[in-house]
Amino acid sequence: MNSVNLWEMGKVETIEEFYRKKFDWIPDNLRKEIGHFNVFKLDPFVGDKAQPVPYKRRDYFKIMLVIGNSEVHFADQVVEVKNQALTFSNPEIPYKWEHLDKIRSGVFCIFNPHFFHKYGNLQEYSVFQPGGTHIFELTDEQVDQVNTMYQRMFQEINSDYIHKYDVLRTLVFELIHFAMKMQPSAKFDKQPINASKRISTLFLELLERQFPIDDNHQSVKLRSAADFANQLNIHVNHLNRAVKDTTGKTTTQIIAERILQEAKILLKHSAWSVSEIAYALGFTEVTHFNNFFKKHAQLSPLKFRSV
Template sequence: MKPVESIEDFYREKLNWVPDSIHTEIGHFNVFKLAPFIGKEARPVPYSRRDYFKISLIVGNNKVHYADKVIEIKKKALLFASPQVPYNWEEIDKIQSGYFCVFTESFFHQFGNLRQYEIFQPTGTPIFELTDKQADEISAIYERMFDEINSGYTHKYDILRTLVFELLHIAMKMQPSSNFEKQEGNASQRITSIFLELLERQFPIDDTRQRLSLRSPSAFADQLAIHVNHLNRALKKTIEKSTSEIISERILQESKILLRHSTWNISEIAYALGFNEVTHFNKFFKQHTEITPTRFRNV
């Protein structure tokens, strides 16, 4: 798999320079119009993970390959990309225009955990088709970002954070509230939140020397210091899935990513995902997809 692209790589590749502010403790933020990048950004972009966040308004027909999904943007869309999930996108018709902003996690260090938002999680919805009215509203937010970043106002970065959160909440209002959100504040939700954090902390897998250490419901229950049945009831209540189902779905998702977008052999992938024998991985994969890993890779 392509190495993780850093924010420095982004600037070197796209702009041939790296801003001095990029390594400051307050983090980094910048905003761009997409037009100057068309021709660079519109060609198929290598499938990789980035170490920064990116929110893009894209006008034009293209496809986004995100985690193990492929989503077609027919007209206008808002795309959220995070360090947790690899992606690339390819042009179908000529991309006309758009905006994007990039920022590091440390830019929001004192203002909450960005990774808790569903749209930045591997199982979340990263792309939102927009009406013309919604696209105009979001374009206006990006124009405000340009006004603020070019101003001399002392607290302009506080305003820029607020505008990023505005984009987040506009998008989240477009999707139905999940059971997870409705249960917020109760004991089951807290257990679920910690479980998902423990699960997700093991990903992404970027090196063949990595190996999942938490793969079974009992292993997670031990980490949480609760009975495995208690954990299962909490997850059933909040997500309506069993512990085993959630673990298996996440391992399956990562296996598809590695099969599609890495050069690792099947044995290396099986080992990294915690399978002691490649035959066990083959059986697991076929059980959930009805095809073998090798066939999936070659389709």
């Protein structure tokens, strides 16, 4: 593959690069065992001073309260922030922001995965999952509530309290649960996890682990239900039943939907040729990829790219 194109799509912005770009300095404790956390006002980075936020992954988490109109590209989706919103981004999902000049103010916190080492798995929460909701439009009252949490963060991080990072983790969890409570209760599975659910979850995790496509994942290896069954050491019929029982979709359908989603991302946000994208997604022939894309998207890859 073209190495320049791989660099453009695959390069992950590190937390060090975030500090260099925004402040031209790097905190001394950035990679210490305690992990890293910080909180900022958005005001210096919006309006006339707004810098472009390119489409890529970051190696850190970010939770942001944004006041004003803007657009966020998550995977192959574009979500408009109409007035004010609470947003969640994580190292697994690439994103970019547009129309930053229309953002009036806001506040955000960033932290790396090690900050929550032994304190819970953030990927268990839907706000940080690939299929979850990442943007929550807020009322004025909800903005006040969220602002209060961020003000507590500013007070805590500037304090001398020896356990202040424990308090900051608690405040991050407060933001997560504040957002998740806004979602319809039907989204939450209250039933005990059974064997089919476990198998289905393992399958979905294995599928998602192949994405996004970058220089570390140059070609999708697991393409069929049989491939996943072999990897999970179960019979393919067992896998198919479990996935159908828990999702209502076939294994093949879910695989196709995820490959289609990644194809759309690469067509819209990379300079790769159609043949390069076909190869990256595990197609041995570009004609097979073209036929697959037309079948599921009702457009050819080149037509989709130009729309």
